[in-house]
Amino acid sequence: MLVLRILAGVLLLALAWQPTHAQGFEELVRKLASDNFSEKLQAAEKLGDLGDGRAVPALKALADGLLYVRTSDQAPLIQNGSRYFDALTGQGLGELPDSEVGKVRVNNRLRGVIAASLSKLSLFSDDRATRLAAAKAAFANPTPETAVALERALRSEKDPEVMAAIRFSLAAAGVSAGALSDRLKAIEALAGTADPQVRNLLNTVVNDRNAPSEVVKAARDALASIERQLAIVNIIENVFQGISLGSVLLLAAVGLAITFGVMGVINMAHGEMIMLGAYTAYTVQQVCRAVLPADLVGFYLILSLPIAFLVSGAVGVLLERGVIRHLYGRPLETMLATWGISLVLQQAVRSIFDAQNKEVANPDWMTGGFDLVAGFFVSWNRLYIIIFCFLMLAIIAVILRRTAFGLHMRAVTQNRDMAAAMGIPTARIDALTFGLGSGLAGMAGVALSQIGNVSPNLGQIYIVDSFLVVVFGGVGNLMGTLVASLSLGVINKLLEPFAGAVLGKVAVLVFIILFIQWRPRGLFALKGRFVEQ
Amino acid sequence: MPEADRQSLMTPRGWAAFLAVGFVLIVLIPVANRLVTPGGALHLPEYLVPLIGKYCCYAMLAVAMDLIWGYAGILSLGQGAFFALGGYCMGMYLMRQIGDRGVYKNPVLPDFMVFLNWKELPWYWHGFDMFWFAALMVVVVPGVLAFVLGWLAFRSRVTGVYLSIITQALTFALMLAFFRNNMGFGGNNGLTDFKDLLGFTVQSQPTRVGLLIASAIGLGLAFLLCRWIITSKLGRVCLALRDAESRVRFLGYSPTGAKLFVFVVAAMISGVAGALYVPQVGIINPGEFSPANSIEIAIWVAVGGRGTLAGAILGAFIVNAAKTWLTGAAPEVWLFFLGALFIVVTLFLPHGVVGIVRDWQARRSAARATVLASTRPAEAT
Numbered sequence: 001m002l003v004l005r006i007l008a009g010v011l012l013l014a015l016a017w018q019p020t021h022a023q024g025f026e027e028l029v030r031k032l033a034s035d036n037f038s039e040k041l042q043a044a045e046k047l048g049d050l051g052d053g054r055a056v057p058a059l060k061a062l063a064d065g066l067l068y069v070r071t072s073d074q075a076p077l078i079q080n081g082s083r084y085f086d087a088l089t090g091q092g093l094g095e096l097p098d099s100e101v102g103k104v105r106v107n108n109r110l111r112g113v114i115a116a117s118l119s120k121l122s123l124f125s126d127d128r129a130t131r132l133a134a135a136k137a138a139f140a141n142p143t144p145e146t147a148v149a150l151e152r153a154l155r156s157e158k159d160p161e162v163m164a165a166i167r168f169s170l171a172a173a174g175v176s177a178g179a180l181s182d183r184l185k186a187i188e189a190l191a192g193t194a195d196p197q198v199r200n201l202l203n204t205v206v207n208d209r210n211a212p213s214e215v216v217k218a219a220r221d222a223l224a225s226i227e228r229q230l231a232i233v234n235i236i237e238n239v240f241q242g243i244s245l246g247s248v249l250l251l252a253a254v255g256l257a258i259t260f261g262v263m264g265v266i267n268m269a270h271g272e273m274i275m276l277g278a279y280t281a282y283t284v285q286q287v288c289r290a291v292l293p294a295d296l297v298g299f300y301l302i303l304s305l306p307i308a309f310l311v312s313g314a315v316g317v318l319l320e321r322g323v324i325r326h327l328y329g330r331p332l333e334t335m336l337a338t339w340g341i342s343l344v345l346q347q348a349v350r351s352i353f354d355a356q357n358k359e360v361a362n363p364d365w366m367t368g369g370f371d372l373v374a375g376f377f378v379s380w381n382r383l384y385i386i387i388f389c390f391l392m393l394a395i396i397a398v399i400l401r402r403t404a405f406g407l408h409m410r411a412v413t414q415n416r417d418m419a420a421a422m423g424i425p426t427a428r429i430d431a432l433t434f435g436l437g438s439g440l441a442g443m444a445g446v447a448l449s450q451i452g453n454v455s456p457n458l459g460q461i462y463i464v465d466s467f468l469v470v471v472f473g474g475v476g477n478l479m480g481t482l483v484a485s486l487s488l489g490v491i492n493k494l495l496e497p498f499a500g501a502v503l504g505k506v507a508v509l510v511f512i513i514l515f516i517q518w519r520p521r522g523l524f525a526l527k528g529r530f531v532e533q
Numbered sequence: 534m535p536e537a538d539r540q541s542l543m544t545p546r547g548w549a550a551f552l553a554v555g556f557v558l559i560v561l562i563p564v565a566n567r568l569v570t571p572g573g574a575l576h577l578p579e580y581l582v583p584l585i586g587k588y589c590c591y592a593m594l595a596v597a598m599d600l601i602w603g604y605a606g607i608l609s610l611g612q613g614a615f616f617a618l619g620g621y622c623m624g625m626y627l628m629r630q631i632g633d634r635g636v637y638k639n640p641v642l643p644d645f646m647v648f649l650n651w652k653e654l655p656w657y658w659h660g661f662d663m664f665w666f667a668a669l670m671v672v673v674v675p676g677v678l679a680f681v682l683g684w685l686a687f688r689s690r691v692t693g694v695y696l697s698i699i700t701q702a703l704t705f706a707l708m709l710a711f712f713r714n715n716m717g718f719g720g721n722n723g724l725t726d727f728k729d730l731l732g733f734t735v736q737s738q739p740t741r742v743g744l745l746i747a748s749a750i751g752l753g754l755a756f757l758l759c760r761w762i763i764t765s766k767l768g769r770v771c772l773a774l775r776d777a778e779s780r781v782r783f784l785g786y787s788p789t790g791a792k793l794f795v796f797v798v799a800a801m802i803s804g805v806a807g808a809l810y811v812p813q814v815g816i817i818n819p820g821e822f823s824p825a826n827s828i829e830i831a832i833w834v835a836v837g838g839r840g841t842l843a844g845a846i847l848g849a850f851i852v853n854a855a856k857t858w859l860t861g862a863a864p865e866v867w868l869f870f871l872g873a874l875f876i877v878v879t880l881f882l883p884h885g886v887v888g889i890v891r892d893w894q895a896r897r898s899a900a901r902a903t904v905l906a907s908t909r910p911a912e913a914t
Contacts, residue, residue, distance in 0.1 A: 266694050268828075326880055331694050332608040333879040336835065339828050340875020347868035464705045464824065467698045502709045509706045513685055513699060520689045 025052045026088055032062055033069045033076035033087070033104050040104075041113055048117025049149070056121050058087040063114045067104040070096075077101060120146065123153040128162065135165035139172050147173035172201055175219075183215050191222035199226055237376050238493045244382045246489025247389035248451070251444035253466035253473075254396065254481050255437035261413045261475040262433045265324060265334040266467065269342035271459025273438040276315060277308035277445020278454040279349060282358045298363035301446065308442035315345075316438025320431045342459070350456045357453035366450060381450045388447055392440065397478055399436075409433055413475075472512055474522025484523060540764040542757070550843070551753070558589065558749035563742045582741045583813045584857065589748035590813070592849040593755045593806035595833045597799035599845035600759045602834060604768060605795050606692075606775030611700030612803055613827035614707050615675035617817065619804025621711075622674055624724035624817040625658060626667030627735070631728045644726070645719045655717045664731055671808040672801040679800030680793065687789045687796075692778065701824050708822035723818025724811075735812050748809045752846070755802045759842050762798065767791055832871070835878045838885025847886055 028050065031043035044062070047055040061067040061078040068077040068084065076087035077096075084093045084101065122134035135153070138146045147170060154166045167189070174186030187205070190198050205211055205219040256270045267273075281304040288300035319341060327334045362381055369379035400406035408429050411419040420426045448458065465488070473484030488508060495504035516522075543551065562585060565577040594616050601607040633640040637647040641654055660666040682703060686696055714720035733740040762768050770791045773781045778788060811817045820826075829852075837848025852874070859867045882888060 260694075264694075266698065323876060323880065330879075332602075332606075332697065333835075333883070335608070335610075335694065335697060336828070336831055337876050337879040340832075340872040340879070343868045343872035343875065345872075347865065347872065351865060464702055468702055471695060471698055500713075502713055506706045506710055509702050512702070513682070516691055516695070516699070517685055517689045520691055520695070 025050060025055060029055060029058050029076055029087055030074070032058060033067060033074065037107065037110065040110055044110060044113045044117055048113075048120040052121075052124070054090075056118065056125070057090065059114050059118055059121070061087065062104060062106055063111050063118075065103070065106055067106075068101040069104060071100055071102055076104075120149040123149055123166075124156070128159055131157070131159070132162050132165055135162055135169055138166075138169040172198070175201060175205055180212055180214065183212075184218050187215065187218045187222050191225050199223065199230070202226070233376050238497070239490055240376075240378065240382075242490030242493035243486060244386060244489070245493060246486035247386045248444075248448065249462070249465055249469050249489055250482060250485035251385075251389050251392065251447055252441070252462040253469035253485055254393065254478070255440035255444070256466055257470045257473065257475055257477075257481045258396075258409075258440075259434055259437035260470055261477070262409055263324075263430055265327075265331050266338070266470075267319075267324075267434075267437070268335050268339040268463070269319065269345060269459075270338075270437070270441055270466070271461075271463035272342045272345040273312040273316060273441035273459070274445040274448060274462065275349065275454075275456065275459040276312045276345070277442030278360070278449040278458055279353060279358070279445075280304055280308040280311045280442065281446040281449045282353075282360050282454050285360055298365065301363050301366075301450070304446050305443055308446045309439040310442075312442025312445070313435040313439030316441075317431050317435040319438070320434035324434065325427065325430065346456045346459075353456075355456060357455045360449035360454055362450055385447050385450065392443065393478065393482060396440070400478065405429075405432060468509070468512055470522075472515065472522060474519075474524040477524040480522055480524030542760055542764055547843075551756070555749065555753050558585070558752075559746050563746060567739070567742060579738060582738070582745050586741065586745035586748045586813045587810060588850050588853050589745065589752045590806045590810035591830075591833065591853050592846040593748070593752045593809070594803050594830055595837070595845035595849035596752070596755050596759055596842055597802035597806070598830045599834045599837075599839060599842055600762065600802075601795050601799045602831065603840035603842075603845070604763050604775065605771040605792055606778075607792060607796060608693075608697045608831060609700045609796070609799075610697045610824060610827050610831070611702075611704035612799070612830050613824075614700075614704035614822055615679060615800040615803035616807035616810070617704075617707070617711075617819075617821035618675045618678065619671045619807030620811040620817040620821060621718060621724065621807075622661070622667055622670040622804070623808035623811045624727075625661040625718075626664060627727040627730060627812060628724050629658070629662040630730065631726065634728055635726070643719070643724070645722065646717070649714055651717075658717065668808070671804045675800040675804035675807075676797050679797045683793045683796040684789075687792045701827065704822050704827050705824050708819050708824075711819035711822060719818070721819070723816055723820075725816040725818075727812060727815055730812050735815065741813065744809065744813050748813070751805055751809055755805070756842055756846065758798070758802070762795065763842075767794065771795055829871070832875055832878065834885075836874065836882075836885050838887030841885075841887045844885050844887035851886065 025047070028043045028047050031039050032047070034040060034043075040062075044059060047059060057078055058067060058076060066079045067087065068079055069075065070077055077084045077093065078087050079101075082095050084096050085091065086093060119134060119137060122130050123138070125131050125134070131153075135150070138150055150166050150170045150173065154163065154170070157163050157166060171186040171189040174182050175190065187202070190202065202219045202223045206216055206223065208216070211219075252271075252274055255273070256267060259265065259267055259270075281301065284304035284307055285297075285300045288297050288303065292300070319338070323337055323341065324334055327337060366381045366384055369377055369381075369383070371377055398406075400410060408419070408424045411422070411424055412426055412429050412433075416426060445458070448462070452458075466485075469481060469485045469488060472488060473480030473482075491508055491511070492504050495507055498504075499507060562577060562582070565575055566579070566582055569576040594612065597615075598609070598612050601609055601612075628643040631643065635644040635647075637644055639647045642651060646654075661670070682700070686699060691699065710716055711718050711723075712721055718724065727735045729735055730740065733743065763771070770781065770786055770788075773786075774788050774791060781788060807817075807821075833848040833852045834845045835848070836852050837846065838844030855870070856867065859870055878885065884891070
């Protein structure tokens with residue numbers, strides 16, 4: 001026992017050599033483990049003001065009831081599972097018998113103080129993300145005490161983004177109290193940001209009866225400017241959403257438009273080609289998870305694109321050779337036959353994979369996103385799909401314009417009989433076109449698996465909309481499909497806030513019915529004698 | 534022939550078959566159900582009565598579909614929308630008949646409106662407490678919708694696949710709209726819990742037999758009406774439009790009027806079929822608007838044989854009987870079967886069951902001709 005006392009004494013002596021604020025830290029953490037509640041309260045509060053990140057584990061442990069003291073020397077310990085760690089140094093002490101340790105008691109008042117201190121402390125954390133989150137969180141709680149902590153954090157902060165967040169939260173704290181000129185300055189600082197939180201804050205200032213009239217006026221002006229900004233951001237956001245929806249529609253419809261253009265038939269099973277592509281992505285994902293090392297699994301998505309193209313394309317060629325070519329000149333019957341095929345495919349997938357929704361996980365590089373402007377979040381998967389969609393469109397354009405196959409396709413689109421007379425093998429072109437259109441649908445399915453669940457009904461969700469895109473845009477023309485899908489997407493999303501999603505759709509449909517009064521063959525119709533058949 | 538521009542409505546054999554089927558549906562089935570003692574060999578089980586009544590409504594719908602598809606070449610993939618609209622009109626009347634017998638005992642508002650905290654009846658629900666008004670709406674609402682859509686479409690020469698897609702989008706949009714609670718049509722659950730129709734209890738067996746008889750009569754009238762249209766001059770213009778629209782136009786006919794007429798008539802027949810259907814199944818919900826339902830109608834007609842009204846009726850009965858049996862016996866097989874039906878019928882049986890029968894008859898008479906030819910030189914057919 002004596003040896004231990006001496007040891008503890010030496011330890012204390014050694015601690016005394018450390019810089020003053022470190023000494024304060026150790027002393028306060030020891031007090032945190034004392035029996036006296038008022039002492040613990042004080043210590044918890046002071047630890048928050050101290051701004052030393054090392055106090056975080058001890059404070060957290062106390063709040064969770066995991067802080068213990070060693071009966072022999074009153075040293076604070078943190079329990080983790082069955083093991084104990086020194087609360088001051090974080091050194092592992094292994095398992096200790098229950099008789100050697102005593103639990104530090106905690107009550108709700110203490111927990112409240114700890115929470116406040118922890119939020120202040122995270123401003124000084126080593127982790128940049130934690131500091132940023134803390135600086136942003138301080139915004140919601142603009143008290144003079146947080147202001148003090150924020151100011152101290154600002155002095156030691158190096159990261160520009162965290163500094164901006166801290167200044168922002170400081171301004172919020174300055175709005176509610178302090179000298180008149182400071183408050184006006186704070187309001188001015190806030191007026192530039194279109195954050196919904198800022199709006200709430202300024203609203204409370206406007207409605208605050210005790211606030212001086214200058215402050216209220218400044219707040220009102222700031223609010224007006226924020227409202228304007230928010231309105232603009234809102235429109236931009238809707239347009240982005242619309243483009244995102246439009247690119248999905250484009251992916252779904254482009255293959256349909258090509259086959260419709262060349263062969264004059266609507267493939268009702270086109271949606272199921274999309275679904276097959278999505279299920280291919282799911283299967284490839286499952287195989288990759290089983291075979292590839294964990295850090296390479298994210299690449300399954302890239303891998304599944306060509307596979308989906310081949311799977312859906314092969315099914316498409318089979319369909320054309322097996323069914324559709326026997327129905328030439330009977331477009332309505334072709335619709336019915338392909339509808340039958342779609343039913344069979346749906347039920348087949350349901351039988352093989354069961355009817356449950358399958359989840360195709362986003363790879364790491366597609367999760368999350370970034371704030372383009374305050375209140376306008378751009379998610380990676382949406383952005384990648386837009387990019388992917390335009391990439392695909394470019395590839396199709398190159399195929400159509402620069403290859404012999406594309407030339408033949410365009411010839412058959414314009415005048416099938418004449419093309420055949422010129423020696424173009426129309427039957428082969430038909431099969432290949434159908435394969436291409438279906439393969440594109442398969443790739444679209446891979447993309448769609450990234451923004452929703454994969455189910456046997458996946459194709460049905462998009463099919464009516466993609467038919468409308470084809471009707472609206474006209475056939476045999478990529479430009480028409482592009483303009484039609486993007487404008488339908490944007491119109492849909494712009495109408496949604498006023499009319500709701502469903503009425504927006506109905507309005508779009510009415511618009512298309514009226515539109516074909518004016519242009520019965522779509523926006524970009526082919527002109528000439530061959531059109532009327 | 535004394536009257537060159539009108540064909541006879543039906544051949545004597547056709548009339549015989551028509552009356553025979555009518556006799557079975559209107560006399561034999563009710564008698565076998567009501568008058569034969571239960572357990573007897575000839576007794577018709579109770580559950581079959583509304584089922585056959587339902588088939589009669591489907592057959593009516595198929596007749597309407599055949600009128601526009603088989604004879605005028607308009608493949609409407611939204612015919613189910615008119616059926617459902619007629620059904621909703623009837624459903625609204627039946628809802629108003631419930632009165633204060635609902636769960637919430639509200640004398641005016643249907644249960645779902647009370648549940649959604651509506652204070653008064655929306656304007657479009659007024660008048661549906663009177664049967665004559667509801668019956669009028671059953672034909673007027675689908676008729677007006679078909680008129681507006683058809684006028685817009687046919688005027689600007691929207692034909693073929695384009696028209697099919699537009700009609701499909703129409704029924705899709707209506708489905709989405711009717712799924713909304715604040716449309717005031719019961720949303721997802723639709724209209725149900727009906728009590729009585731013109732004072733008869735909807736659920737009781739005599740009413741069901743009555744509804745079956747009404748459906749059979751409706752089917753017969755729809756058949757005769759369509760028959761009358763297609764044997765008229767207008768019917769021949771429609772046939773010509775189906776086969777060569779441009780040529781008809783060049784001959785100086787305006788296709789718009791003829792197409793619009795048959796399209797509206799078909800929509801009205803579909804509406805009546807829907808109205809007869811709802812009290813027999815006891816519910817109408819937005820699912821009836823689903824595009825899949827409408828496409829199924831086309832396959833009934835195709836199975837029976839398009840362009841033959843009797844074939845449409847036959848097809849509706851065959852496919853729906855198969856559906857009832859298969860969805861009960863092996864539900865996972867049904868979609869395979871239906872899908873295969875679509876493919877097989879379009880590929881191999883372009884004239885449906887009626888076509889098979891006709892082929893068989895033709896072959897038999899050809900065989901007889903060869904027998905005759907051995908004694909006498911054959912005549913050209």
